[in-house]
Amino acid sequence: MTWTEIESEAELRELLGEVKPRAATKDRPRLHQRDREWLAASPFCLIATSDDTGACDVSPKGDPAGFVHIIDDATIAIPDRPGNRRADGFRNILKNPHVGLIFLIPGRNETLRINGRARIVREAPFFDEMTVKGHRPHLALVVEIEQIFHHCPKAFLRSSLWKPDTWNPDALPSHARIIKDVQPVEETLEELEHYYGESYKERLYG
Numbered sequence: 001m002t003w004t005e006i007e008s009e010a011e012l013r014e015l016l017g018e019v020k021p022r023a024a025t026k027d028r029p030r031l032h033q034r035d036r037e038w039l040a041a042s043p044f045c046l047i048a049t050s051d052d053t054g055a056c057d058v059s060p061k062g063d064p065a066g067f068v069h070i071i072d073d074a075t076i077a078i079p080d081r082p083g084n085r086r087a088d089g090f091r092n093i094l095k096n097p098h099v100g101l102i103f104l105i106p107g108r109n110e111t112l113r114i115n116g117r118a119r120i121v122r123e124a125p126f127f128d129e130m131t132v133k134g135h136r137p138h139l140a141l142v143v144e145i146e147q148i149f150h151h152c153p154k155a156f157l158r159s160s161l162w163k164p165d166t167w168n169p170d171a172l173p174s175h176a177r178i179i180k181d182v183q184p185v186e187e188t189l190e191e192l193e194h195y196y197g198e199s200y201k202e203r204l205y206g
Contacts, residue, residue, distance in 0.1 A: 027149040030073040035148060038112045039076070040066045041105050047078070047141070048100040049092035049118075057088040068103075069126050074145045076114070077121070079130040079137035081205060090139075093118050099143060102151070107162050109153030116146045135205035 006012050031039075043065040050056045061067075061078055069077040078101075080090075093099065097119065103112040119142045130137050160166040172178065176192035179185060185192070 027147045029146060029148070031070065031076075031145065031148065034150075035112060036070060038103060038105065038150075039068045039070060042103040042112070043067065043106070045078070045101050045103045047089055048102075049089045050096055050098070051092045052095040055092075057092055059089040063132055065105075067130065067132070069130055069140075071126065071142070076143050076145065077124070077126060077130070078141045078143070079127075079132075080139040080141065081132075081135075081137065082203075090120055090141075093120060093141070099141075101143065109156035109162070111151045111156075112148070113151050114143065114145055114148045116143045118143045133205050 006015070044060065044062040045068070046058055046060055048056065048058045061081075063079065063081065067079060069079070071077055097117040099116060099118045101114040101116075103114070121140045121142050122138065124140065124142075127136055127140065130140065156162065173181075174193065174196070176189060176196045179192055179196075180187075180189050187195070
């Protein structure tokens, strides 16, 4: 197999063309009121990080809409909840503070993107405001905003992401079955099915 690789920005621009004015001027360094409203309505974001060697990670974060705490027009905080304890993104941030965030609102085809520098905080007065179902976070990611903008809806429109008639969750086996197939786990399939069953929802914050 052979392919032609792009190796310079000049080649890339020759193929893609120049940035349109509206796209070139969309980013800014501080939150607008519309950005605050978007964060208040968003229950989900993706956090991209990389370590000092360039190894990357993208981690999802989700909570009830408005889970992001706005400290000021240039700073936000994202609570951490119990997970698998790998801490891939956190370990990256300790080596390289640069992060990229994408905030989604179900049913909306646009996204809000924030790029900035992050710190891991273990205690702050605003932690009380990030309590959900009686659970106060032990950690939060504080992001100093360097760039923020709203991203166009084309990817969501192409994918029909929010159209239920295109969904096919049963095209793949259960999460438990996939885990059993791809990982060297000790649990039986039945034990995994039980673990990821209805009781899993009861352990989201515990």
